[in-house]
Amino acid sequence: MSEANVQDQSVQPASVEPPEPSRLSQGIAEFFKSPAAAIGFIMLVVICCLALFAPWIAPQNPYDLMQLDIMDGRLAPGSESMTGMVYYLGTDSQGRDILSGMLYGLRTSLMVGVLSAFAAAIIGTTAGLFAAYMGRRTETVIMRLVDLQLSFPTILMALMMLAILGKGVINVVIALIIAEWATYARTVRSTALVEREKEYVEAARMLRLPGWRILFKHLLPNCLAPVIVIATMQVARAIGLEATLSFLGLGASVTEPSLGMLISTGYQYLLTGLYWISFFPGIALLVTIVSINLVGDRLRDVLNPRNAS
Secondary structure (H helix, E strand, C coil): CCHHHHHHHHCCCCCCCCCCCCHHHHHHHHHCCCHHHHHHHHHHHHHHHHHHCHHHHCCCCCCCHHHCCHHHCCCCCCEECCCCCEECCCECCCCCEHHHHHHHHHHHHHHHHHHHHHHHHHHHHHHHHHHHHHCHHHHHHHHHHHHHHHCCCHHHHHHHHHHHHCCCHHHHHHHHHHHHHHHHHHHHHHHHHHHHCCHHHHHHHHCCCCHHHHHHHHHHHHHHHHHHHHHHHHHHHHHHHHHHHHHCCCCCCCCCCCHHHHHHHHHCCHHHCCCHHHHHHHHHHHHHHHHHHHHHHHHHHHHCHHHCC
16 A cells, blocks of 8 residues: 555544434433323423413403403303304303313413422422431431321312311412322432432542532432422322312312312203303313323333333
8 A cells, every 4th residue: 555545544534423312302202202192292282381371362351350241151152242252162150251261270270280299399309308318217207297198188188278278279289288298208218218328429428528418419319200200290180189179169269260160160050051161171171181191101101210221
């Protein structure tokens, strides 16, 4: 081989391998491999957008009593009022447009679900981390409280708290936080007990790092996967519980329409042929809970370390 050919080969650029995709992009790609999860995610995005832009989409503001006309009460879907407004899904007994009530009700239901799940996750996760890391008496006290909490059915605990606090959306959120935090605490504690014995925690202890840093900088990131899955499921569960409490008359007030309150309003008319008052809000509630559960089920599969290849 001549010297010129050797020089030409030496200046040829080396082949560059494409960078490996990040864990986030891999997780997103794995999530959307499931058609059911993709459909559920799209449905959930649409529902969230409808709830977020309800003041601009809804034909009527169901909070404004000045816009309600009792003469328009219990109109069938597609009916037109004397002012020319078309009620595409009908009206309830108060003359409230069912479509507008559903859009605003989605805002209330999603707000209750997200706030209660987020706050319960913070409280329960912190309690579970402290129980696992501190051990001894701290763990005993926290876990006995968790056992006591979980010994009561969630709906019963929520009913007891609302009997003390009274009706209202904020009180429903507080009741659901108190009723749900123990689930996070038990799950995080079991996960943190495993992580506590690993080498990186021992190394952090040997370096004399403060306890709060070990808890929140080392243990917490490795316990987030089950928390995310539980929080997603708890949002759907909280929405269903809020609807149940509102149906029983202990949740949102009439001036703060939620899906449960709308269903409760039309329940007494189901046997009289006025099906739309409860039927359409019930369908909206069903679609919302199913879409969240589809997303949560797929997140559980994607974030499960046993499924990692």
